[in-house]
Amino acid sequence: MNHTEVKVRFAPSPTGLLHVGGLRTALFNFLFARKNGGKFILRIEDTDRAREVKGATENIKETLELFGLRWDEGPIFQSQRLLIYTEHVNKLLENGAAYKCFCTQDRLADLKKQAELQKIPFRYDKHCLKNPPSFNSSPPVGEERRGGVFVIRQNVPGEGSTEFEDEIHGKIRVENRLLDDGILIKSDGWPVYNFANVVDDHLMGISHVIRGEEFIPSTPKHILLYRALGWDAPKFAHLPLLLDKKRAKLSKRMGDVAVKDYLEKGYLPEAILNFIAFLGWNPKSEREFFTLDELIAEFDLKKVNKSGAIFDIEKLDWYNAHYLKQKSPEERAKIMIPEKILKEIPVKVLELAGLLEPGRQGRGEEIEELTAYFVKVPKYEKELLRWKDGANEDIRKNLETAKSVITGLRETDKETIQKVFLEKIGSGDKGTMLWPLRVALTGRKTSPSPFEIIAAFMVFDDGKDRILKRIDSAIAKL
Incomplete structure (x- = not known):
């Protein structure tokens, strides 16, 4: 085998959606190939027919393309090479x-x-x-x-x-x-991974096999196969395991590990790319943000660590917040908020309610729960309206006062709303009015401040009516 040309491969099995460990392996192979002027091959190792998942191959290809990891040859399918084995x-x-x-x-x-x-x-x-x-x-x-x-x-x-x-x-x-x-x-005539990958790596001229550490125990047997067939073995580089915070191997049993899962939760491809690049690799500098081209320029296998890489979701959140800050509210909304919610609630409402803040993650049911009170009068127990030991009559009185303040509002920015309410409350306990008002509007113990919520409601053409309807519903409970 001529090893003067760098040639690497990413060889996933289509037994499920591409996971973060697989994406990291693909990224490191891609970076190594581009850094050294070589080729990056995509090979689908589809010889385990019993475990093959429909749509997995398409997911692998789509994910690689989304992250800019375009292959030079392939995809090559092992199932079409049985006569060679x-x-x-x-x-x-x-x-x-x-x-x-x-x-x-x-x-x-x-x-x-x-x-x-x-x-x-x-x-x-x-x-x-x-x-x-x-x-x-x-x-x-x-x-x-x-x-x-x-x-x-x-x-x-x-x-x-x-x-x-x-x-x-x-x-x-x-x-x-x-x-x-x-x-x-196997007894059905199909090859197993340990044989097919050796044959393919040689015939495809693979110079460097860059894969996960879990393949180290199999490598001596691979080398013996190379020798038995009269071939030179490629160079090997085994990437460190991905570990959770307890230093246990990251697995599907411990939560979402498919790249698609993270994309659907609103994580940006550029954030995921930066994050996984640092899972086992260190540029030996303080720099933490790289474009794909900058990663190519910096990448070196000598900078890959031996010890396991900790998959810290808080670090991924940090990367995502950094990239989200660079996007407009409209762009953030498309990334972070389900489409059906965007059809009902204007982006400005979501922005004022703090739901487009960089660093906030969540999709589906969680976002629906956080935004439902804008669309429907919330349901809750009346006790939630109570501030400390306040009597029902006092709560009712404070909510009536809040209604009059809102009815008289001329300016609808948060600062003006806050100023008007605080002047009305004076030196008294602010919670006596603001707590039941917050609950009346949202039905929740925790939410943005009532001033932010009111400002958000006011974006709707019928914003005042929506607010008053929710306050009346709260008064009716008392």
């Missing part, structure tokens, strides 16, 4: 680097149970290599199979060790006796 596994069968295994599921289950009882990792015992059935002389893979169902296993040497130099982790050495004779071709 057949050709190369036959070479391994011929040179003894692989063998057919006819063991039943029951026998394999027993072996795994024994390993579990002995508290050791499961490794196949080479039974079918040592005791080949008489029908093990069936034709090569791809021709008619005789003599029963079988898989093809890698014949890992029982002695010696396999060593490689990782571009991030340095020298890694593994005793071969610790490696399992993993399956290369």
